[in-house]
Structure formats: C-alpha cells, structure tokens
Amino acid sequence: MQAGKPILYSYFRSSCSWRVRIALALKSIDYETVPINLIKDQGQQFSQEFQALNPMKQVPTLKIDGITISQSLAIIEFLEETRPTPRLLPQDPKKRAQVRMISDTIASGIQPLQNLSILKQVGQENQLTWAQKVIHTGFNALEQILRSTAGKYCVGDEVSMADLCLVPQVANAERFKVDLTPYPTISRINKTLLALEAFQVSHPCRQPDTPPELRA
Amino acid sequence: MQAGKPILYSYFRSSCSWRVRIALALKSIDYETVPINLIKDQGQQFSQEFQALNPMKQVPTLKIDGITISQSLAIIEFLEETRPTPRLLPQDPKKRAQVRMISDTIASGIQPLQNLSILKQVGQENQLTWAQKVIHTGFNALEQILRSTAGKYCVGDEVSMADLCLVPQVANAERFKVDLTPYPTISRINKTLLALEAFQVSHPCRQPDTPPELRA
Numbered sequence: 345m346q347a348g349k350p351i352l353y354s355y356f357r358s359s360c361s362w363r364v365r366i367a368l369a370l371k372s373i374d375y376e377t378v379p380i381n382l383i384k385d386q387g388q389q390f391s392q393e394f395q396a397l398n399p400m401k402q403v404p405t406l407k408i409d410g411i412t413i414s415q416s417l418a419i420i421e422f423l424e425e426t427r428p429t430p431r432l433l434p435q436d437p438k439k440r441a442q443v444r445m446i447s448d449t450i451a452s453g454i455q456p457l458q459n460l461s462i463l464k465q466v467g468q469e470n471q472l473t474w475a476q477k478v479i480h481t482g483f484n485a486l487e488q489i490l491r492s493t494a495g496k497y498c499v500g501d502e503v504s505m506a507d508l509c510l511v512p513q514v515a516n517a518e519r520f521k522v523d524l525t526p527y528p529t530i531s532r533i534n535k536t537l538l539a540l541e542a543f544q545v546s547h548p549c550r551q552p553d554t555p556p557e558l559r560a
Numbered sequence: 561m562q563a564g565k566p567i568l569y570s571y572f573r574s575s576c577s578w579r580v581r582i583a584l585a586l587k588s589i590d591y592e593t594v595p596i597n598l599i600k601d602q603g604q605q606f607s608q609e610f611q612a613l614n615p616m617k618q619v620p621t622l623k624i625d626g627i628t629i630s631q632s633l634a635i636i637e638f639l640e641e642t643r644p645t646p647r648l649l650p651q652d653p654k655k656r657a658q659v660r661m662i663s664d665t666i667a668s669g670i671q672p673l674q675n676l677s678i679l680k681q682v683g684q685e686n687q688l689t690w691a692q693k694v695i696h697t698g699f700n701a702l703e704q705i706l707r708s709t710a711g712k713y714c715v716g717d718e719v720s721m722a723d724l725c726l727v728p729q730v731a732n733a734e735r736f737k738v739d740l741t742p743y744p745t746i747s748r749i750n751k752t753l754l755a756l757e758a759f760q761v762s763h764p765c766r767q768p769d770t771p772p773e774l775r776a
Contacts, residue, residue: 399701400669411654415668418660425653437641438627444634452631452668453616462673465690474681485615 350375350408353397355382356551356558359455359512360416361404365546366508367420371427375406379553382460417451420505432505439500442493446506449489450513454482458516475520483517483527486510490529497533503540511537515548566591566624569613571598572767572774575671575728576632577620581762582724583636587643591622595769598676633667636721648721655716658709662722665705666729670698674732691736699733699743702726706745713749719756727753731764 352368352375354361368375380403381388388394389401398405398414405414409426413419424432433440456462458475466474493499498506514534517524524531537543544550549560568584568591570577584591596619597604604610605617614621614630621630625642629635640648649656672678674691682690709715714722730750733740740747753759760766765776 399704400665400698401701402669409654411657413657413661415661415664417668418657418664421660422653422657425656437638438625440641441627441629441634441638444637445629445631448631448634448667449616451664452633452672453618456668456672457678482616485617488615 350406351378352376353378353380353394353403353405353407354551354553355380355403356548356554358382358403359516360402360451362512362515362546362548363416363508364404364406364419365551366511366542367423367432367505369542369546370430370432370503371423373423373427377552379551381553417447417505417509420508424505430503432503432508434499434502434504442499443504443506446486446489446493446498447509449482449486450506450509453485454479454513455516458520472520475516476522479513479517479520479522482513483522483524483530487527487529490533494529494533496536503537507533507537510534511543566622567594568592569594569596569610569619569621569623570767570769571596571619572764572770574598574619575732576618576667578728578731578762578764579632579724580620580622580635581767582727582758583639583648583721585758585762586646586648586719587639589639589643593768595767597769633663633721633725636724640721646719648719648724650715650718650720658715659720659722662702662705662709662714663725665698665702666725669701670695670729671732674736688736691732692738695729695733695736695738698729699738699740699746703743703745706749710745710749712752719753719758723749723753726750727759 350373352364354365354377380394389403395401397412400414402414404416404419405412406419413422420432433443457478463471463475490498495501497503498510510530511534514530548554549558566589568580570581570593596610605619611617613628616630618630620632620635621628622635629638636648649659673694679687679691706714711717713719714726726746727750730746764770765774
C-alpha cells in the first residue's frame with residue numbers, strides 16, 4: 345500500500361478536526377486537507393464516498409501510513425505512538441492518566457452533547473440553551489479538575505493532548521455565547537495556548553475551506 | 561500517600577463502570593466497590609462527597625496508586641500502562657489505532673448520547689425513540705467497521721479495550737429494545753465475549769449493588 349502524504353478529511357469549524365490539526369502542526373507532519381463541508385449539499389459527510397471512509401459520517405478522518413483512522417483521540421494517540429516528538433503525553437503514567445481524563449471529559453462528556461447532529465434533533469429554538477447548559481456543566485467540572493492539574497497548560501508545563509481538546513472546546517463555548525467568567529483557569533490556559541504557532545495555523549479562521557468572510 | 565486496595569466507585573447498571581470492571585477482572589486486580597446509586601437519593605453522584613472525587617458527577621471513578629481517575633477509557637489506559645498483563649491493546653500501532661477508534665466510537669459517539677442525564681432532558685415520552693435512533697446510527701457504523709477489523713473479537717483474535725466497550729453498549733441496546741438483527745457481527749462478537757469469565761463476574765446482574773430482583 346502506498347503511504348504518501350497523509351490526508352486529513354476536515355471541516356474548518358469542526359472542533360474535533362481542530363484537535364487533530366494542532367497535533368499535526370506540533371509534530372510538523374506535512375499533510376493535505378480534503379474539506380468535508382458539514383452543511384453544504386445537505387452535508388458532504390453523508391456522501392457514499394465519505395461514508396466508505398468513515399461510517400460514522402463525521403470528521404476528522406486521517407489517511408496515514410496506509411490506514412484510515414477516525415475519532416480524533418484515536419488519531420492523536422496513533423500520531424503519538426508513531427511520531428513521538430514532541431510528545432503530547434507526559435512520561436509519568438499518573439500524569440498521562442490526568443491528560444487522558446481531561447481529554448475524555450471534553451471528548452466524551454461535553455463535545456458530543458453539543459455537536460451539530462444533536463443540536464439538529466433538539467430543534468432550532470432550544471439549541472442555544474441546550475448547548476450552553478452542556479458546556480456549563482462540563483466547564484464547571486473542568487475548572488475544578490484543572491485547578492489541581494494545571495501549570496502553564498492543562499497538566500503541568502508541557503503542551504499535551506488535553507490542551508488540544510481544550511482550545512477547540514473553548515471556541516465552541518464562545519460560539520454559543522457561554523459566559524466564561526466563572527472559569528478563570530480554563531480562560532487563562534486557553535489564552536496562553538492560543539499564542540502558540542501550532543494553535544494559530546490550525547485555527548478555524550485559517551483553513552483551506554474557511555469562507556472568506558470568516559478568515560483572519 | 562497510602563495506596564492500599566483500589567476503590568471503584570461504580571453503579572451496577574452503568575455501562576461505563578462495566579467497561580472498567582471487565583478490565584479489572586481480566587487483569588486480576590483485586591478491588592473494593594463503593595456503589596454510587598445514580599437514581600436513589602435523587603442521585604448519589606450529586607453528593608458533595610462524590611463531587612469532590614469526580615466533578616463530572618459520573619461513574620466510574622477509580623482510586624488507585626494514590627490517585628483518583630475518572631473517565632472509563634482513561635482508567636483502562638492507566639491500568640494497561642501500569643499492569644500490562646494481559647494486554648488490552650495490541651502491539652502493532654495500526655491495530656492499537658483500530659482498537660481506540662472502535663472504543664471512542666462507542667465512548668464518544670454512542671454512549672454519551674443515550675446516557676441518563678441526556679434522557680432526562682429529552683423527556684420521558686421521547687426517551688426510547690431517542691436512544692434507539694442514537695444506537696442504530698452508531699451500530700450501523702460499528703457493524704461496518706467491525707467487518708474489516710474483527711476476528712474472533714473486535715480487532716483480531718485478542719480481547720482488547722474495544723471489546724470492553726462493545727459488550728456494555730450491546731446491553732444498553734437490549735435495555736432500549738433495539739432490534740439487533742441488522743448487526744450480525746456485533747451480535748456474534750458480543751455472544752463470544754459474554755462466555756468469558758471476566759465479562760460474567762463484572763456483569764450488572766452480579767454486582768454488590770445489584771438489586772435482588774435483577775440478580776442472576
């Protein structure tokens with residue numbers, strides 16, 4: 345099987361795609377983007393062609409080393425195991441557990457409950473209230489967790505997978521007009537991370553499929 | 561810090577708790593169960609005491625080696641790193657990616673959308689339809705993925721973390737009266753796994769907090 349340059353199926357605004365884009369940027373992995381527009385054409389993720397790559401009909405999906413991987417954290421763990429530098433998981437198993445706990449709190453406990461397909465089912469008039477409630481519940485927990493794990497970043501002073509989950513989730517919170525005042529630790533870490541180049545080049549406002557009016 | 565015997569905060573019916581119970585059983589780790597009844601006393605997970613352990617107010621939570629870990633997959637990865645035998649992740653990074661992809665498909669893509677707190681918000685009259693729809697969407701994808709990854713179990717012929725996620729999710733599907741006929745691969749693997757001792761001793765019908773009428 346020809347490996348070639350990795351291909352990331354991504355949507356500029358997808359927070360899960362952003363997680364992977366940050367990992368690729370931090371590890372200096374050159375890749376091509378194939379944009380999958382989740383809204384256009386009634387959702388390009390529902391095409392036969394894309395479903396064959398990812399039966400969950402979600403982004404991101406990464407073709408790399410001759411295989412196709414879906415689920416952002418599974419992708420990041422694969423990148424970590426095959427391209428270990430710079431590392432996104434600490435060496436100490438207890439700290440690794442903290443990183444994964446924070447990552448899963450976002451990836452299983454917050455994001456899925458406020459993603460596009462759920463909001464569609466909730467109905468347009470309830471979307472904002474629903475999303476805000478889900479994010480507040482999650483951020484209350486996260487703020488408390490981070491108070492005991494954080495240094496400069498989510499866990500100590502090294503950028504980790506947890507940070508790759510945090511920043512895109514805060515961006516979602518901002519889109520849903522969540523008041524972030526009650527979350528000073530989350531806000532501080534988010535701001536520090538957004539100053540890093542890998543978080544900037546991977547930002548939704550700078551992707552090949554970012555609409556001109558949202559570019560920055 | 562005194563480590564002592566690990567303590568698992570668990571609810572007999574929680575599918576995420578079951579995942580961890582299987583891991584503990586497979587790895588022959590002796591532990592104590594502290595039952596957290598998600599329904600009684602308006603939900604024991606909301607007590608101040610439990611919130612201090614797990615700010616997300618969810619089970620499972622594991623106290624082990626002097627730390628407290630929440631999120632079932634983070635717990636299982638920690639057990640895997642600190643108690644590697646028998647392994648729950650294959651050696652080959654590509655197969656590990658498949659295991660994590662399947663695990664995350666369930667842990668982020670299916671279970672959170674049909675768990676107790678979401679069903680409460682959906683309203684009693686819509687619960688069954690909602691849960692069935694979510695599980696059908698997920699199982700359609702999972703069936704397709706497993707057709708290319710499965711051997712005897714989810715990925716090849718070794719029990720892995722993916723199997724620890726599959727069996728409890730199938731049990732949820734059965735509780736919500738999902739017709740499993742369209743999913744022959746899922747059904748076959750589930751049946752094979754349920755014959756293993758670790759899946760039996762960890763089963764919801766055999767926990768310290770299982771009500772007498774549900775015991776088997």
